[in-house]
Amino acid sequence: MTFRMIAGLALLTAVSAGAVHAAEPRFGEFGDWRVNCSQALNCVMEQFVSGAPLDQIALRRDAGPETAVTIAVWPDVRDERQADGPWRAVMTVDGGRAIEIAAPDIYFDAVDQAFVLSGPAIDSAFIDEVRNGETLRIEVQDGDLKTAHDFSLRGVAASLLFIDEVQGRIDRVDALSARGDLPPADAIALKDIRRFSDLPEAIRDDFGDTGRCAGTDESSLDGDAIVHAISANETLYLLPCGMSGAYNMPYALYLDSFGNLGPMPLPVMLDKGPSTSFFLYNAGYNFETGVLDAFFKGRGLGDCGQLQSWVLTRSVSGSVFVLTEERVQDCDGSEPVAPENWPALWPVQQGQ
Structure with missing residues (x-):
């Protein structure tokens, strides 16, 4: 999940009060803000402003105890950026006190093409101002060029609460919104690679x-x-691997077992019998249950293709994935059927 989000993600307007599972990303939309939390519960809330000198802002907070908040802003005109600086930023909420950010707490991210602001000035007091305010003005000085915009804070309070709930911070001392007296939660065993x-x-x-x-x-x-x-x-890596298509992203697994790191094969079923593959598509992983899912779409509608599921299991030689389900539906124009009812290659059905 980069700061600059991919358009067209399905958005949810609320998150349940039940237990948080890091099996799949969580999304929310509140006022002028969108929130996206990754499988590792790292969250970004963002706003797009068409035609503004700074046309996007994103506040990011990673999972884990007492992690800091960073802010990124995107200049509308990117070919004039001076990637060598010097950079400086000033932030004010509703015309109040000025928060100044200077090196080393501001830099230009050449991959995302954004200015990233961090450091001790973005503390709980500043977040409280943002949560209770109406407008956040950010001015970025890039060499001799100054760029500024007033961002709406409508929906910020709900967005921050959403992040607290997804990350399990409700009533904890390190919450962004729902702050209480409980100590920070323990870090989860899942991390992102950026x-x-x-x-x-x-x-x-x-x-x-x-x-x-x-x-x-x-x-x-x-x-x-x-x-x-x-x-x-043992450490498991699930990584995008290769060029993404219109609706299929390839992934590969790697396993570091006792210091030996290499590709991890997955069991699959072919028409003639069992085999292995080093690639899967549109993967989702629940580290709490060890369930790994893949869904290769034969076309954008998702009404045909391949559905697979594995579970992480401990063997005498180390961790392996065991195939628990594989279903395939031909793209032959037949009446659409729910993927869970597609013909099964595994487990083998009686009479096959």
């Missing part, structure tokens, strides 16, 4: 021009590339 440079060096070449995952867009990692610390000795 840049190729964050990948283990042993597999970084796989994402180069001639690697097995060549063509992977670096921006696709953020929110879709995850790391699960299975145990003290």
Whole structure:
């Protein structure tokens, strides 16, 4: 999930009060803001303003105890950016006190083409001002060029509460909105990877021009590339791998077992019998249950293609995925059927 979100995501207007599971992203829309939380419960709330000098803003908070809030803003004219700085930003809520951000707490992200603001000035007191305010003005100075815009804060309070609930911070001391006296929650065993440079060096070449995952867009990692610390000795990586199509994103699995890191094969069923594959599509992973799902769409409607599910299991040689379900529906123009009712390749049905 990059700061600059992909349009067309399904949006939910509320999140239930039940337990949070990091199986799939969570979305919300409140006033002038959209919120997107990744599988690792890292959340971004954003606003788009067409034609403004700063045409997008995003507030980001990662999961984990007492993590900081960062703010990113995008200049409308990007070909005039001076990527070497010096940079400076000033933020005010409803014309109140000025919050100044200078180096090293501001930089230009060349991948997202955004200015990123961080540091101790973006504290709980400032977040309270934003939560209770009506307008946030941000002025960015890039060399001799100054760019500013007044962003609406309509929906910010609900957005911050949404993030607190998704991240399990309600009534905790590190909440953004629903602050209380409870201590911060423990960190979860799932993390995001946002840049190729964050990948283990042993597999970084796989994402180069001639690697097995060549063509992977670096921006696709953020929110879709995850790391699960299975145990003290094993770490699982689920990573976008290759060029994404119109409605299918390829993924690959890697397993670091006792210091040995390499591609992890998945069991699959073919017409002639069982086999293995190093690739899956449109993956979703629930680290709490160990369930891994994939759904290859034969076409955009999703009325045909391939549905697969595995569960993480401990074997004598280490962690493996066991195939629990595989269904295939031909794109032959037949009457649409729910994917759970597609013909099963596994488990084998009686009479097959």
